[in-house]
Each structure stands twice: as structure tokens, then as C-alpha cells.
Amino acid sequence: METKIISVSEANLDPLGAAAQLLKNGGLVAFPTETVYGLGAVYNNPSSILQIFAVKGRPADNPLIVHIWRLEQLQELTDEVSAKAIRLIESFWPGPLTLIFRKKQIVSPVVSAGLDSIAVRMPAHPVAAKLLQLTGIPVAAPSANLSGRPSPTRGSHVILDLAGKIDLIIDAGPASNGIESTVLSTIHEPCVILRPGSVTKEMIEDVLHETVDISGNQTEDRPVAPGMKYRHYAPEAPLFLVEGDNGKVVSEINRLLAISPDRKAVVIGSTENIGRYHNEWVLDYGPRRAPEIIAARLYEILRFCDQLPIEIIYVEGVDTGGVGLAVVNRIRKAAGGNIIHVS
Ligand code: TXA
Ligand code: MG
Numbered sequence: 001m002e003t004k005i006i007s008v009s010e011a012n013l014d015p016l017g018a019a020a021q022l023l024k025n026g027g028l029v030a031f032p033t034e035t036v037y038g039l040g041a042v043y044n045n046p047s048s049i050l051q052i053f054a055v056k057g058r059p060a061d062n063p064l065i066v067h068i069w070r071l072e073q074l075q076e077l078t079d080e081v082s083a084k085a086i087r088l089i090e091s092f093w094p095g096p097l098t099l100i101f102r103k104k105q106i107v108s109p110v111v112s113a114g115l116d117s118i119a120v121r122m123p124a125h126p127v128a129a130k131l132l133q134l135t136g137i138p139v140a141a142p143s144a145n146l147s148g149r150p151s152p153t154r155g156s157h158v159i160l161d162l163a164g165k166i167d168l169i170i171d172a173g174p175a176s177n178g179i180e181s182t183v184l185s186t187i188h189e190p191c192v193i194l195r196p197g198s199v200t201k202e203m204i205e206d207v208l209h210e211t212v213d214i215s216g217n218q219t220e221d222r223p224v225a226p227g228m229k230y231r232h233y234a235p236e237a238p239l240f241l242v243e244g245d246n247g248k249v250v251s252e253i254n255r256l257l258a259i260s261p262d263r264k265a266v267v268i269g270s271t272e273n274i275g276r277y278h279n280e281w282v283l284d285y286g287p288r289r290a291p292e293i294i295a296a297r298l299y300e301i302l303r304f305c306d307q308l309p310i311e312i313i314y315v316e317g318v319d320t321g322g323v324g325l326a327v328v329n330r331i332r333k334a335a336g337g338n339i340i341h342v343s
Contacts, residue, residue, distance in 0.1 A: 005169045013130045019168055020134035027167035028052060030144040030158045031131050033123040035096045035177045035197070036151035036299070037158050038067065038141030039166065040131075048112045048138055055165045057147040062227040063113035064140040065098050065181070066120050069132035076108055076138060077118050084208055085163065085186040088205035091207045094176055097199040100185040111140050113226060118134055127172045143180060144169075150233045150299040150334070153178045157303060164184070173339075178296035179326055182268040183225050194225035196326040198295060214325075223310040235305040235313060237266075241335040243317030243328075244342035246288075250276050252342045253314045265309055268301055270294075281308055285316075291324035298327060302334060 006015045022042060023029050026048045030039050039056065041048035043066045053060060061206045066077055071089070074081065078101035081089075085099055103118035112118050120138075123129065132139055142160045143151035152158045155171025160266060162169065182197030184204065193201060194214040204212050215224050240256070250273050255266055257279050258271055266281035267274075270288045285302050286293035315335070318327045 001164060001168075003159075003166055003169060005155070005163070005171060007155075007171045008127050009172060010126045013127065016127070016134055016170070017153050019131055019170055020136075022167050023131075023135045023139060023211065024137065028055065029167060029278050030152075030162060030169045031128055031141070031181065032125055032155070032170060032172040032175060032299065033067075033128045034125040034175060035179060036124070036175050036193060037144040037155070038128070038139075038154055039144035039158075039162065040067070040139040040141040042135065042137040043107065043140040044137060046108045049108065052123055055162065056142060056145070058086075058142060059147070060231065061113050062142075062230070063115055063119060065113050065183075066118060066138045066140050066143050067128065068120060068122050069094075069129050069139050070122075074101075074120060074137050076104070078102055078104055078300045080187075081188060082186055084191060088184070088186070089122075089202065092199050092203075095120040095122070095199065096124070096131065096181040097121065098181045098183045098195075098199055100187060102109055102187055102196070105341075112141060115226075117185075119183060125172070125175075126161070127170065131170070148231060148234055150235065150302040153296070153299045154273050157299070159205050160303075173309055175282055176296065176301075177184065177292075178299060178322075179330055181211055182326070188213070195228055196329050197302050198292065198323050198326065200322050200325065202322065228333070230333075231336045233299065233330050234312075234334045234336070235302045235339055237305060237311055238338060239313040239315060239331075240338045240340060241315045241317060241331050242243075242340045242342065246273075248342040249316050252340065254278050254318065263312055264284045264310045265312045265314060266310045267314045267316070270318075273316060281310060285318075291318060291327050294318055294327050295323050298330060
């Protein structure tokens with residue numbers, strides 16, 4: 001299949017008319033959002049939705065997020081919007097917060113992977129908002145990467161993963177946040193963060209005036225986002241995350257580099273520490289004190305590793321405050337079980 005690629009900017013949204021038409025006809029369109037690029041299809045066309053799963057190689061038990069551009073569209077998807085959900089919507093929509101609601105019967109179980117709940121988000125990116133407005137139908141969209149790969153933060157990442165497999169890729173430059181939205185269940189009491197993101201636990205608690213839970217691993221008896229159980233966000237080479245006391249992390253990575261000098265490695269670490277690693281390849285993920293910057297760069301750096309002649313990746317741990325929690329969550333997933341703790 002030939003994939004059309006178009007560049008769109010906020011100043012020229014004209015090409016979006018044709019993109020919306022493609023979606024309405026059942027096509028698959030990759031589009032930018034402020035978090036990561038999404039791979040969209042109208043939510044009410046089950047065969048297009050199935051096509052999304054096929055193209056990504058996505059496990060069938062992993063539900064999709066439905067994207068809307070105005071609040072009225074929420075009524076198509078759910079008729080249970082709690083007072084708490086309304087407060088969160090008022091504070092964070094449009095933006096990088098996905099809310100889980102009870103699903104209306106008419107919404108196809110293909111979208112929700114058989115669950116009786118539905119994930120909904122109103123993206124803030126002007127290109128996404130305009131595309132959704134012109135389409136007029138809510139758009140189901142997972143991140144526009146092959147399953148297991150880092151989410152795309154640039155049009156070029158989508159082209160690498162999906163060109164030849166979908167109808168259209170809309171390139172609008174780098175995504176500003178760089179990691180996927182926070183996923184929050186409003187149908188649990190208290191609310192539960194199923195996937196941390198740039199709307200942080202602290203920000204949500206400030207609005208709700210109560211403590212919210214954070215979902216642990218799928219092994220615990222707590223609700224989870226089905227997608228979080230898979231190894232994810234991963235570059236090709238094995239990735240080792242080294243966490244713990246900052247100074248000791250640097251020494252531990254240097255020790256690991258020294259014990260297998262023939263194994264070509266890359267180190268990914270903070271601006272403050274990159275000068276302290278003894279290795280040919282050292283990549284700077286940003287300052288320790290600015291996890292938003294690390295979030296914005298992370299996936300691009302992980303994808304860049306695939307272009308390096310290396311066999312192993314060592315990543316310096318990040319502090320978990322604020323958006324740091326989401327960053328650590330993604331790096332841990334990319335590491336699979338390869339987490340080394342030094343103290
Ligand atoms: O920022 C984002 O959220 C991006 C952009 C494109 O909007 N989308 C995205 O979608 O990251 P995806 O499919 O890669 O991740 C959706 C996550 C998965 O972990 C999935 O299991 C979870 O949300 N999810 C979706 N529907 C759910 C539901 N009904 N209950 C619990 N978790 C759900
Ligand atoms: Mg994804």
C-alpha cells in the first residue's frame with residue numbers, strides 16, 4: 001500500500017480536510033498530538049479498528065483511547081461522568097490526561113478490547129483538534145508505533161514504523177511532551193492512575209482534594225491498563241536501567257562498562273553526569289532537575305540507539321518527582337526485567 005505523507009503546520013491546516021475524509025471513509029491516518037503521534041481510525045468502524053491492531057501487531061487484549069475535540073462527543077461514548085471526572089475535565093482538557101469511563105453498550109468491544117470501560121482523551125495539539133473537528137466522529141488511536149517500539153515523537157518515527165501500511169501520515173514536527181498521556185480511572189474509588197504521564201499525581205490530587213492510587217504491576221490485585229503489562233518503548237539492544245544513589249549509579253555504570261570492554265555500549269545519562277562516564281558513546285537525556293525535558297527527548301534517544309553500532313544500553317536512573325515518575329515508568333518498561341539497584 002502507498003502511504004501518503006503530508007506536512008502540516010498550525011499556520012496551514014488546509015490539508016486536514018482530505019485527511020478527515022480519509023478517516024470517515026474508514027482509512028488509517030497517523031496524526032500528531034502534544035504527547036506522541038497517534039494512529040487513528042473512526043471509533044465506529046470495527047474493521048478499521050481491527051486494521052489498527054493488525055498494522056501495529058498489537059495484542060487484541062489492549063484497548064484503544066478514543067479522541068474527541070469537544071465535550072459533546074463524550075456523550076456518544078459514556079453516560080456516566082462523575083462529579084470528579086467533571087472537575088478533572090475542567091482542569092486538564094484539552095491536554096495529556098486520558099480518563100476511563102463506563103462504556104456505552106453501542107461502542108464496539110473491538111475498541112475497548114472487550115472491557116466494559118472506555119478510555120477518552122481530548123488532545124490539545126491544534127492539528128489533532130482540527131482533524132477531530134473536521135472528522136466529526138471520535139477517533140480511536142493508539143500510539144503510531146509498531147507494538148513494543150518506543151512511541152513516535154516525530155513524523156519520521158511514524159514513517160519508519162508504518163510507511164507502506166497505512167493511508168496517510170500527517171507530519172507536524174516534534175511532539176512537545178514526548179511521553180504518552182496520563183491514564184486515570186474515574187470508575188474506581190479512589191481514582192487510580194493506570195499510567196503516569198505529564199499530568200502528575202500531585203496535579204490530580206490538587207484538583208480532587210484527595211489522594212489517588214497509582215496502579216502497581218499487573219501481579220497486584222489492582223486495576224491496570226492492559227497495555228502496561230507488555231515490554232514496551234524498547235530499542236533493539238538490551239537496555240539496563242541503573243537506579244539508586246546518584247554518585248553510585250555513575251560508578252556502577254562505569255564498572256559494568258569496564259568488566260566487558262569488548263561489548264560495545266552506549267550510556268544514556270543526565271547533563272550533569274555525562275562527562276563522568278568512560279565510554280565512546282554517551283547520550284545526554286537532559287538535566288536531572290527537569291524531567292519534562294527528559295520526557296520530551298527520551299523516545300527519540302531510544303530510537304537513536306538503533307542507529308548506533310552498539311550491543312547494550314545503560315541508562316542512568318531518574319528521580320521520580322513530578323513527571324519523573326512517568327519517565328521512570330517508561331524506562332523501566334523499556335528495560336524489561338533489567339533493572340540494577342545500587343544503594
Ligand atoms: O498520549 C497518548 O495517550 C497517545 C496519544 C496518541 O493519544 N495514545 C496512546 O495510546 O498512548 P496507546 O494505545 O499506546 O496506550 C493506551 C493505554 C494502554 O496502556 C491501554 O491498555 C490503556 O491506555 N487503556 C485503554 N483503554 C483502557 C481501558 N478501558 N481500561 C484501562 N486501560 C485502558
Ligand atoms: Mg502505545
